[in-house]
Amino acid sequence: MTATTTGPQHVTSRPAAVPAARRRFRLPFSAWHLLLAPLAALFATPLVWLLLSSVMSNAEINRFPPALWPSSIDLGGYRYVLGNAMFPRWLLNSVIVSAVAVTSNLVFGALGGYAFARMRFRGSRVLLVLMLATMAVPFQLTMIPTFLVMKKLGLIDTLGALIVPALVTPFAVFLLRQFFLSLPRELEEAAWIDGCSRLRVLCSIVLPLARPALATVAVLTFLTTWNDLTWPLIAINHDTQYTLQLGLTTFQGQHHTRWSAVMAGNVLTVLPVLLAFLFAQKAFIRSVTSSGLKG
């Protein structure tokens, strides 16, 4: 029975394969592009529109129906945003917070991850389990007490309130620990026997090998701190301490009718992440997929 059914199937599948091959020769591109190209264009449209509207004049935006294409490039929005608003300050604040967070996550993440991966000490197992457990705690659960802690420390309304909770995440520690565990032990042991301190071993042997994992930590830390709105919204009241995200949404509320300026500000908010993504696309995508697939 089975022999008779598989037999004819082979016969029918073979002639079907030949026209398929021929068709590929006739079309200059795969038919799937007819589906993908419009969809990709649809995905790109909002961003293109963001760029276009940031160089439109307000008059063009505020007529009905609004123009879909700028008649000339008008940098009034950018001039307004960079001139008399607080944007440069907010940009600086965002850069400070993200830079400190990325650096300290790399340093403390590497130190902690290395200790958990290679060093034997009392309580390491308990601490590791605790740390893993905190990864599952949603931010909403901790945000109210964290606010109270920051208030006790006198950090509310300063950049410190944004930096301290971001200094090191259990994610950074755990991710680096996993990576260190995957490295061969022999090199480190040889150096250690030769009298190198743990810190030397970490800095001169382990870290150079751990570049992909360090890049992942850097990328994900930058993305989350730069893009965060919830915590700055809670911890910051005074507009000199705003980050770009918080500044942008407040700016939008106050300058409801100056859409070109709002969009110029939006471009400035998005641009650093976008540039980082375009330059280090591989690292970005690897970071996301590796943290994803590991689960």
Place this chain on the structure above:
Amino acid sequence: MPRLPAPLTLPPDRSGPRTLRRRRRNETATAWAFISPAVLVILGLSILPVVWSLLLSFQANDLVTPSRWVGLDNYHALRQDPNFHQAVKNTLVYTALYVPLSIALGLALALVLNRRIRFVGLYRTLFFVPFVISATAQGVLFSFILDPEFGAANSVLHRLGISPQGFLTDPSQALLVLVAITLWSGTGLCTVIYLAALQDVQQSLIEAARLDGAGPLQLLRHVTLPALTPVSVFLLLWQTIQSLQVFDLVYVTTKGGPLGSTTVIVYFIWEQAFKEFTAGYGAAAAYVLALALFVVAAVLRVARGREHTPRTGERTPRTKAAAS
């Protein structure tokens, strides 16, 4: 028995007994020095707050004056609060729409892109790029595009002869519009993860099925999809957790309105704690959310565990994911 410790102490004896023993002892101190920053931050800003939050949820607290113990009152009040019910309902509707749609669309795109057509890299970039843009920027951008008066969307609709829509200002549309915005920014993540996983599906399995006469649909159903199950379960978990926690986009675009149609749970918690200054009540709502997240995670972990045990060899390697 007495022989057992001998080989363990042998290596230090061989190469300078004193220094190595001292180094062992120093090891603990070094280890603690290495982990103390992480432990401090995590204990102080994660474990302490979890306990503190639990205590707060049994208290009336306005973030300023000392709090007062009220027992389970906050939880009872939540059960009767129509605003909280609305928030839970909105969150569930949002999740029920966003999660399956983003995963299905992401899978479909990944399957098409996996056919080794040209410009895969370009397509992948275009689909993924909205993911790196902050929810704030997305919210500001779409409030502009969807502005009922000055927005480009209504301008396009006008040209097509369709009457202008309210979008985010229309209570019957606002939540759906939010789902659409997050689909725009979140589908690329699913695509990229599926695409990486598809490259790890064993080619020999596919060849074997093809030789057995499996058509493309059968191949998808019996080979590709089962091989992708661990990734699908992960994405289901991840996207569900993300959408149950949605806040930034809601804050920027609608502030929970119009008429409470987009008030989600986290927005409710934030409003209670930092706008109404009823932090205890907010903490109770946060605990309800955390419990829900925990249940989701536990259910899917069990599901994944069951999926994994029979064929552990299928676990997807993580580093070669971004190849090509």
